[in-house]
Amino acid sequence: xxxxxxxxxxxxxxxxxxxxxxxxxxxxxxxxxxxxxxxxxxxxxxxxxxxxxxxxxxxxxxxxxxxxxxxxxxxxxxxxxxxxxxxxxxxxxxxxxxxxxxxxxxxxxxxxxxxxxxxxxxxxxxxxxxxxxxxxxxxxxxxxxxxxxxxxxxxxxxxxxxxxxxxxxxxxxxxxxxxxxxxxxxxxxxx
Amino acid sequence: xxxxxxxxxxxxxxxxxxxxxxxxxxxxxxxxxxxxxxxxxxxxxxxxxxxxxxxxxxxxxxxxxxxxxxxxxxxxxxxxxxxxxxxxxxxxxxxxxxxxxxxxxxxxxxxxxxxxxxxxxxxxxxxxxxxxxxxxxxxxxxxxxxxxxxxxxxxxxxxxxxxxxxxxxxxxxxxxxxxxxxxxxxxxxxxxxxxxxxxxxxxxxxxxxxxxxxxxxxxxxxxxxxxxxxxxxxxxxxxxxxxxxxxxxxxxxxxxxx
Numbered sequence: 001x002x003x004x005x006x007x008x009x010x011x012x013x014x015x016x017x018x019x020x021x022x023x024x025x026x027x028x029x030x031x032x033x034x035x036x037x038x039x040x041x042x043x044x045x046x047x048x049x050x051x052x053x054x055x056x057x058x059x060x061x062x063x064x065x066x067x068x069x070x071x072x073x074x075x076x077x078x079x080x081x082x083x084x085x086x087x088x089x090x091x092x093x094x095x096x097x098x099x100x101x102x103x104x105x106x107x108x109x110x111x112x113x114x115x116x117x118x119x120x121x122x123x124x125x126x127x128x129x130x131x132x133x134x135x136x137x138x139x140x141x142x143x144x145x146x147x148x149x150x151x152x153x154x155x156x157x158x159x160x161x162x163x164x165x166x167x168x169x170x171x172x173x174x175x176x177x178x179x180x181x182x183x184x185x186x187x188x189x190x191x
Numbered sequence: 192x193x194x195x196x197x198x199x200x201x202x203x204x205x206x207x208x209x210x211x212x213x214x215x216x217x218x219x220x221x222x223x224x225x226x227x228x229x230x231x232x233x234x235x236x237x238x239x240x241x242x243x244x245x246x247x248x249x250x251x252x253x254x255x256x257x258x259x260x261x262x263x264x265x266x267x268x269x270x271x272x273x274x275x276x277x278x279x280x281x282x283x284x285x286x287x288x289x290x291x292x293x294x295x296x297x298x299x300x301x302x303x304x305x306x307x308x309x310x311x312x313x314x315x316x317x318x319x320x321x322x323x324x325x326x327x328x329x330x331x332x333x334x335x336x337x338x339x340x341x342x343x344x345x346x347x348x349x350x351x352x353x354x355x356x357x358x359x360x361x362x363x364x365x366x367x368x369x370x371x372x373x374x375x376x377x378x379x380x381x382x383x384x385x386x387x388x389x390x391x392x393x394x395x396x397x398x399x400x401x402x403x404x405x406x407x408x409x410x411x412x413x414x415x416x417x418x419x420x421x422x423x424x425x426x427x428x429x430x431x432x433x434x435x436x437x438x439x440x441x442x443x444x445x446x447x448x449x
Contacts, residue, residue: 015316057313068313077314090300091202097300113292116203116248157307165302167295 006033007041014045020064020154062153063160095121096130100152101167104134104145122146130155204252205293207234212290219290224263224283228256259283337413340422341399344386348395361394364437366401371410371434374426382413382422408433 001009010026023042027033042065046058055070069077088096095118098110110118125131130152133144148161158164201207211230212219235249259282307313373380385402389395402424405411410433413424 059313066315068307068309068315071307071312074312074314081314088304093300093304094202094296097303098296100303101296101299113289113296114203115205115252115289115293116246155309156303157309157313165299165306167299 003037006030010041011045014058014065014067020062020066022064059157060159061157062150092121092124096125099131099146100148100164103147106137106143106145108143203246204249205290207231208290209294219294220287224256224260228260231256255282255286259286340382344383344395345392348392361397363397363401363404364440366398367405368437370401370405371430374411374430378425380424382424405433
C-alpha cells in the first residue's frame, strides 16, 4: 500500500470512527502496518488540518486519535445541532477535579476536602460516566475508591491523566506577602 | 458601615469563606478572623431569611470561626497557645490548611473548564448518527414506563362509553401514516398528545401499536428527557423509508382486494 493511500484510508477510518482510535488499533486494521509510518501519517494529518485552518481538527485524546470540529466554529455547530449543552455545575466540576487529581479516592475523602456532602454530585458524575468505582479501600466499611473514566479524558480533551493541568502548589495561589507591620483588617476596622 | 452582602450561591462553607477572604483582599494565611466571622454570620443570616436550604456544614463552620475568634481574644504572652489544648491541633492552622487545599481544587476545576470541552467547544461526528442509536435510547424508557403511560391514557377515557361497537375501521397502518405525517410538521410529539382526540379503547391500542411498529422499523425514536419526564417521539433516520414502505404495502393490499 502506497503511503498516500494509507494516509487517505487512515483519514477515512477516523472520520467514521466512534471514539478515539489508538495507534495499536489502526495498525491492526491495516494489517500490521508499520507503526512509525502510521504515526508520521497521523502527525501529518494533524498538522494539515491545523495549518490549513480547517473546520475539522485531529486531536490526540484519551489515548487515541479523533476528528473533532474546530473550536472557532462552536457556535455554528451548536446552532445546527440545536441541542442543549449539558452544563456542569460548579459543585460537579469541583468534585470531578478532586477525583481526577486525587484518584483513587473515597467519597468521605472528597467530602473532607469540599466541606460538604457530595452524594448528589457523585451520582451525576457516575451517571454521566465521568467517574467510576475502581476498587475498595482497605479500611473499616471498605468504601469504594473512585477514579476517572476515558470519557472524562474525552470531555476535557486530555491525552491521558498525566496531561492534567499541573496542580498549583498551595503557596502559589495565595496572595503576595503583606508586609509584617501592617495591621490586620479587623483591627483597622475597629479603630 | 452597612453590611452589604451580595448573595451568590455558595457550594459550601469553604466556598463562602474563600469568597469573603477574596473580597477582603487578604491572604488565606492571614485571615482577619473577627471581620471574616462577622461577614460569614451575616451571610448565613441572609441565607436563612431567604429560607435557602442551608447545609448543616455552614453552622459547623460558624462554630469553628467563633472558636478561633475566642481563642485569639485571649491575652497574648501570658498564656502561650498550648499545642494540645482540646483537639490537639490549632483550629486556625487547620482551617487555613483546609482552605488552601480546597482552593487548589477550585482552581484546578476552573482550569479544566477552560479546556476545549466536548459538546461545548468542540464536537465529534458521533453526535450525528445519534439517530441510529434510537433503539438504544428507546431502551432507556423501560417498557413498563411506556405501558404505564398507556394505562394513564386509557384511564382518562370517559367510563360511560357504551357504543364501542361502532366499527370504525382504523388500521395500525393508517395510524402509522398519520403519526409520520405529524412528525413532518412537528419535530417532537409528546406521547400523550397522540391520544388527545382518540375516542375508544381500541383506537388507543391501535395508536400505541402503530407507535411501536414505527420504533421497530426505526422510523421514530421514543425517549424521555429525564426520568419521570414527558415521553417524547421524534423522527429517526428510517422515517422516509418507512413511509414509502407503508404506501407500497397499502397499494399491494388494494390490488389484492380488487
